[in-house]
Amino acid sequence: MKHLQELGLTYYESKVLEIALHRRVTLRELSIKASIPFGKVYSIVKVMIKKGLLEETNDRPKHVYVADPTRVLxxxxxxxxxxxxxxxxxxxxxxSELPRLDPASFKFFQIGTNREDNNKIQQRTFTEARKEVCQILNIHHNPKLNRQSKILWENEISKSVQRGVKFRAIYPERTKLPPKLQVIKQGFDVRRLDTDFVRCDIIDKKKVLIKFTAEDAIQFAGVLFIENEGLARNFQNIFEQLWEQAKD
Structure with missing residues (x-):
């Protein structure tokens, strides 16, 4: 099922398709086998039929199935x-556009190559956010490492929430939230998903901070802060897909 989610299906769509790939089922059977409320199964199946992922029979009760599993996958x-x-x-x-930009516009594209740069650039996420920050913390995230910097960011998140900025964050499934973030009751929503997508922040759907880290979290490759609505929109779309797949 996890592989189906990685191909772009939602959590529930993945459960439905995994079952329908192997046999024809009624909506009632699907609801029971996939542990999805019956009322929700109907809307999910309707969308999947529209996408061409499922077919349905004309008999009563109707059955749903995958006509050509190989082609669908x-x-x-x-x-x-x-x-x-x-x-x-x-x-x-x-x-490719960067060399043609006026030097004065470089504030919209900032590169960091060391941890001091990282601290300064990461700060922009919190100081420039006005409405919402969406964060993806991938499977390489380790809150126990580099605690001095992480405590600073946790404090900044708390301050941002207090002034009305909403945070939605995707954390690895087994990563424990720091105590500072656990006490935030409103404005900081977390879902769980193990993903290797690049570590990033999307700020107000207009700016993107991208961190390049390795499996060894001590290794730091660099950080980019890009103010470009087209790029931010692409990252936001990916975030929303992952958010839909993630567990509350």
Missing amino acids: ERLIEEKQQKDEALIQKARDLA
Whole structure:
């Protein structure tokens, strides 16, 4: 099921497709086997039929099934590849435009190559946010390392929430929230998902902070802060897909 989610399906769509790939089922059977409320199953199946992922019979009760499993899976893979390639191309297009930019506009594109840069640039997430920050913390995130900096960011998150900024954060499934963040009751929502997507913040759907880290979290490759609504929109779309897949 996890692999189906990585191909772009929601958590519930993945559960439905995993069952329907193996046999024809009624909506009632699907509800029981997938542990999805019956009323919700109907709307999920309706969307999946519209997407061409499922077919339904004309008998009573109706059964749903996957007519051509191989073709459906191939299509999901192709769509995922196209989305990934489109995002990469957007980044390439942005990079190709940089040499033509006026030097005064470089405040919209900032690069950091060491931890001091990282601290300064990360601060922009909290000082420049006005409405919402969406964060993806991937499977390499370790809250126990580099605690001095992380305590600073946890305090900044708390201050931002107090002035009305909403945070939505995706954390790895087994990562424990720091005590400072556990006590925030409103304005800081967390869901759990193990993803290797790049560590990033999307600020007000207009700016993106991207951190490049390795599996060894002590290694730090660099950080980018980019103010570009097109790029931010792409990252926001990916965040929303992951948010839908993540567990409360």
